[in-house]
Amino acid sequence: xxxxxxxxxxxxxxxxxxxxxxxxxxxxxxxxxxxxxxxxxxxxxxxxxxxxxxxxxxxxxxxxxxxxxxxxxxxxxxxxxxxxxxxxxxxxxxxxxxxxxxxxxxxxxxxxxxxxxxxxxxxxxxxxxxxxxxxxxxxxxxxxxxxxxxxxxxxxxxxxxxxxxxxxxxxxxxxxxxxxxxxxxxxxxxxxxxxxxxxxxxxxxxxxxxxxxxxxxxxxxxxxxxxxxxxxxxxxxxxxxxxxxxxxxxxxxxxxxxxxxxxxxxxxxxxxxxxxxxxxxxxxxxxxxxxxxxxxxxxxxxxxxxxxxxxxxxxxxxxxxxxxxxxxxxxxxxxxxxxxxxxxxxxxxxxxxxxxxxxxxxxxxxxxxxxxxxxxxxxxxxxxxxxxxxxxxxxxxxxxxxxxxxxxxxxxxxxxxxxxxxxxxxxxxxxxxxxxxxxxxxxxxxxxxxxxxxxxxxxxxxxxxxxxxxxxxxxxxxxxxxxxxxxxxxxxxxxxxxxxxxxxxxxxxxxxxxxxxxxxxxxxxxxxxxxxxxx
Amino acid sequence: xxxxxxxxxxxxxxxxxxxxxxxxxxxxxxxxxxxxxxxxxxxxxxxxxxxxxxxxxxxxxxxxxxxxxxxxxxxxxxxxxxxxxxxxxxxxxxxxxxxxxxxxxxxxxxxxxxxxxxxxxxxxxxxxxxxxxxxxxxxxxxxxxxxxxxxxxxxxxxxxxxxxxxxxxxxxxxxxx
Numbered sequence: 001x002x003x004x005x006x007x008x009x010x011x012x013x014x015x016x017x018x019x020x021x022x023x024x025x026x027x028x029x030x031x032x033x034x035x036x037x038x039x040x041x042x043x044x045x046x047x048x049x050x051x052x053x054x055x056x057x058x059x060x061x062x063x064x065x066x067x068x069x070x071x072x073x074x075x076x077x078x079x080x081x082x083x084x085x086x087x088x089x090x091x092x093x094x095x096x097x098x099x100x101x102x103x104x105x106x107x108x109x110x111x112x113x114x115x116x117x118x119x120x121x122x123x124x125x126x127x128x129x130x131x132x133x134x135x136x137x138x139x140x141x142x143x144x145x146x147x148x149x150x151x152x153x154x155x156x157x158x159x160x161x162x163x164x165x166x167x168x169x170x171x172x173x174x175x176x177x178x179x180x181x182x183x184x185x186x187x188x189x190x191x192x193x194x195x196x197x198x199x200x201x202x203x204x205x206x207x208x209x210x211x212x213x214x215x216x217x218x219x220x221x222x223x224x225x226x227x228x229x230x231x232x233x234x235x236x237x238x239x240x241x242x243x244x245x246x247x248x249x250x251x252x253x254x255x256x257x258x259x260x261x262x263x264x265x266x267x268x269x270x271x272x273x274x275x276x277x278x279x280x281x282x283x284x285x286x287x288x289x290x291x292x293x294x295x296x297x298x299x300x301x302x303x304x305x306x307x308x309x310x311x312x313x314x315x316x317x318x319x320x321x322x323x324x325x326x327x328x329x330x331x332x333x334x335x336x337x338x339x340x341x342x343x344x345x346x347x348x349x350x351x352x353x354x355x356x357x358x359x360x361x362x363x364x365x366x367x368x369x370x371x372x373x374x375x376x377x378x379x380x381x382x383x384x385x386x387x388x389x390x391x392x393x394x395x396x397x398x399x400x401x402x403x404x405x406x407x408x409x410x411x412x413x414x415x416x417x418x419x420x421x422x423x424x425x426x427x428x429x430x431x432x433x434x435x436x437x438x439x440x441x442x443x444x445x446x447x448x449x450x451x452x453x454x455x456x457x458x459x460x461x462x463x464x465x466x467x468x469x470x471x472x473x474x475x476x477x478x479x480x481x482x483x484x485x486x487x488x489x490x491x492x493x494x495x496x497x498x499x500x501x502x503x504x505x506x507x508x509x510x511x512x513x514x515x516x517x518x519x520x521x522x523x524x525x526x527x528x529x530x531x532x533x534x535x
Numbered sequence: 536x537x538x539x540x541x542x543x544x545x546x547x548x549x550x551x552x553x554x555x556x557x558x559x560x561x562x563x564x565x566x567x568x569x570x571x572x573x574x575x576x577x578x579x580x581x582x583x584x585x586x587x588x589x590x591x592x593x594x595x596x597x598x599x600x601x602x603x604x605x606x607x608x609x610x611x612x613x614x615x616x617x618x619x620x621x622x623x624x625x626x627x628x629x630x631x632x633x634x635x636x637x638x639x640x641x642x643x644x645x646x647x648x649x650x651x652x653x654x655x656x657x658x659x660x661x662x663x664x665x666x667x668x669x670x671x672x673x674x675x676x677x678x679x680x681x682x683x684x685x686x687x688x689x690x691x692x693x694x695x696x697x698x699x700x701x702x703x704x705x706x707x708x709x710x711x712x
Contacts, residue, residue, distance in 0.1 A: 015679045018692040196635035196674040234581070234619050235675055237688060270570055273577045275617025278673055292576040292605075294616040353637035353678040360679050395636055429640045441639045445673055451616075 004042040006083065009059040011121055013048040013206045014238050015199075016056060020072065024056045027072040031079040041083060047207020049121040053358055054094055068094035112377075113339055115347050116323040117363045120207030125242050128249040131210040137255050139326035143218045144263045151222040151329065152178060158333035159345040160325075164190055164281070164318030165393070165422045166498075167344075167411040170325075173315060176305035177223040180313035185225035187216050188309060188316045190286055191232040191239065194278040195394035196445065197425035200349040201319035203361055205232070205239035208323070209246035213269060215322035217256060218329065219315055220267040228269040229309070231286050234276055243271055278449035282497050283308075283316040285451065296453045297497035318423075320349055340366035344410035348424050355382045355430040370419075371405040373426055385430040389514070393422025395442050396502035398509035399435075418512070420505060435517050436472040439510055443468040446503040457500030460491040464507065471518065476525040481511070481518060551594050558586070559595065563602045574603060576613055580620050589625040589668070596622070618672070626661045626668040628706050630654075631685045634671045637678040642695070646682050647671070649696035653703060666707060 010025045025043060032041055049057055054068035058078070065088055067078060074092060081087045123130035131137070143151045156171030177185060189212060193201040205212065216228040232240050247269050250256040258266050277295045279285045284298040287309045308314025324346060328336045337345045344366040350373055353359050357379030364373065370390060374380065381387055390400045392409070397420040404419055413419045429438065447461040467484050470476040488504035495501045511518060551559075566579050579599065584591055591614055600607040614620045632650055634643050647658070654662050654669055661668040677683045680692025686706050691698070 014677055014690060015692065018677070018680055018683075018690055193676055194674060197637045197678050199676050199678050202676050233676060234577070234617075235685065235690075268571070272570075272575050273581065275577050275580075276619035276672070277617050289577070290575075292574060292613065293609075294612055351678060353681060354640040359681075391636060427637050427640065433640050437644075438636065438639055441634060442636060445635055449673055 004040060006041045006063070007061045008041060008043050009046050009061065009121075010043060011047065011049045011057055012045045013203060014236075015048065017238075019055045021056045023072045024058070024070050024075060027075040028058070028079070031076050032083075035079055035084060037079070037083060044124055045126070046123060047120045047125045048203040048361065053360070057094070063088070066094050067092040112363050113347050113365050114363050115327050115336075115339070116204060116320055116349050117207070117361070118327065119211065120203060123208070125207050125209055126245055128210060128246070128253060131208070135330060136210055136326075137214055137250075139329035140214050140217055140221075140255065141261055142329055143221055144261055144265060148178060148222045148224065151218065154329060154333050155222075155325070158328045158336040160321065160328060160336065161344065161411055162318055163320035163324070163348065163423070165195070165396075170317060170321055173305055173317070174219060174223050176303075177225070177313045177315050180306065182313050184227070184310070184312045185223055186309040186312055186314040187219045187223070187225045187228040188283075188287065188290070188304075188314055189216055189228070189230040189319060189322055190281065190283065190316055191230050191236070191319045192274045192280045192286055193233055193236075193319070193423075194274075194281050195396065195423045195425060197353045197391070197394055197427045198351050198423045199353075200351050200361055200424060202233075202236055202239055204319050204323050204349075205236065206242055209239075209242045210250065211323045211326060212243070212319060213246050213250050213256065215325035216269055217260065217267045218325055219317070219322070221265055223313075223315055225313075225315070226266050226268065228267060229272055229290060230269065231272045231274060231280070231290055234273045240271055240273065247271070277451070278445075279451045279497070279499050282499060285497070286316065287314065294451070296451045297499075320424075341408065341410045341412075343412040348409070348421065350424040350426050352378045352426050352428070354428040355385070355433070356380070356426075356428045357382055366410040367408045369406050369408055370400075370426065373409075374405070374428055378426075378428070381428060381430050383430070385432065388429045388431040388433050389435055389438075389510075390429070391427040391506065392425060393420035393505070394425040395445050396420075396499075396505055397422045397425060399439075399506050399513060400509065401513045403513075418509065435510065435514055436468065436521055439507060440465070440468040440472045442506050446499070450499065454494075454496035454500065456491055456494040457496065457503070460487055460495070460500065461503060463487055464491070464503070468507075470525070471521045474521060474525045475528055476522055477527045478522065480522065480525075485511070551598055555595070556598060559583075559598050560602060563599065576603075576610070577617070580614060584620060588627065589629055590621045590623060593622065618670075624661070626666050628666060628686050629668050629670060630703075631670045631672040631675070633673070633675050633681070633683050635674040638674075638682040641681045643682045645696050646684070646694050646699070649699050650684075653699055667703070 012021050029043055032038055056070045058067045058070050078089050081089050119134055152171055152174050160170040161167040191201050272290050274280050280289045280295040282297050283304055285295040289295040304314040304316050340346050347363050347365050349363045351361055362377045387402050392398055407417045407419050409421050413421055443465040447465045450457045450461045452458045467480055488508055492501050492504045562579055562582055566574055596610050597607050600610045614622055632647055650669055654667055656662055656669050658669055658671045675683050675685055677690055677692055682694045683692040691702055
């Protein structure tokens, strides 16, 4: 192995590429060649650092210097000044390293807790050797030396809950599949991340694809399955490519395939792509899609652990859930439970978006408050403005006022304080963003994404959209809110699957938290001559 | 692949050449091998959509149905369900602009309005020169750099209306992919 005195890390992911990361990396390599530094300095491509409002970032180790907003034209200066002469180019340095960690620690004493994102931004995601060097596949080796029931017991004891939105206990799910007698079983990874405002799974897949390969293999061993399938959003080209490379490399290393680590256990993983349908995040719709059908939900029960893919017992877990599995097996369930709250163990990866200074990904122990996420990690609202509203959990999530800033976020917070955590979306809108056109867009989203299988959702989302339009356009009739309330009730109680059941969350919470906005819209409304209800 | 066919949107009833049939059989067989004897219609359709200029002609779907042993109606039902697939002819480049929450909050409405103005079409429509089809999208998963859009396989983020002419011109100059 070649030794280099200096390493320069370039985070390359779907977001940083848009800001020119590949051009900067290309120029950097050229300059290192030009100044004949190739034997001393290595350029390492990593996954996301999780922060996008600093443009292209370069990190120089062991100097521990971070440059931000680097343009290709800046690179020669960094090479000649810093790398050749040892003089840091201070005009480009940023005072915050991995996802604002350093700044936050300095000012507030708070730091991110990285379990899921333990490798993202640190290793080359395309190098299986770097993953192994960070204890990668150690959890698989440990699991294979245990009884499958013991593996499930560790997960059950850890209280790990599904990170896709529903929060179902992972150990319990795996135990249900392990119990089933069947010639075939399947492990499915739900990477059809479609909840608007969620981009964490993409970063996990782009930054640390081997963690998913390892966790799915462990799930296969624990439940007696030999086939794993990752269903990835069709737009996630980089995730798909890196995952396929990880699968290929793991197979070559004997960590996937016929005789894993010489134990005789067999497991293979395939990648299937989504086609742009939000409903396919629903587990049965996803399984239907893998079966080459329209992505519509099935009746429950039976649930996937009993009759899932091709009618066989199936584990369906979210990307983030899987990424938690190897560290839990390595460090134990007590270690995992030391993070989080009594009702919700571990961390959650939050996606910060909207009018916030530092948009990006933050991993923090469950129980963190919105104030900490938005102000300590997110740097507050852009332009020093006030918060207009916050949506948590996704489009299928709650719309909140500043009053909720100090509510701790965990899997119980929907029940205890009407704050949904969902997939970890934190969308901040400044005081300049009007609420009703935003809700009109959310209504349009659900109408568009309803699969059409059941009447309450197909017709209900259309009517919600019409009502939100009439409120935003000030053409609502006086009975509108009464009708909306009844409609939302019908949707949540009678829809066939989670899509229709959760669609009302945004509107119900907005009605509860911003009644004055609706009242004002009604007061200003003029019902047009023709009936405005026709949609 | 198949750049000469990029604008040949074969029409709904068009007949297939022998060359087409050989090509389709190859696509299906390769997919079957990759998925260990199973098939992924999605992978097949993505490849065919690229090949046939961003849409899936009826004759192509008919032949694929025959090759995979499924009723054509089932394949049609599959294709028309997923927004990334289209049976209607589309332009050489498909512009998918995100309108969902995070993009909405950070300025998507002005991006959509400017795209409509620059292209002279509404959402779901294709420019008269067959160059661009404008579509709305429900989240592209790059909310960290909203507002965002994708043209074909390329994503663009942190958009302002002023960025759009340059992006469209570059695509236009690149011609068929």
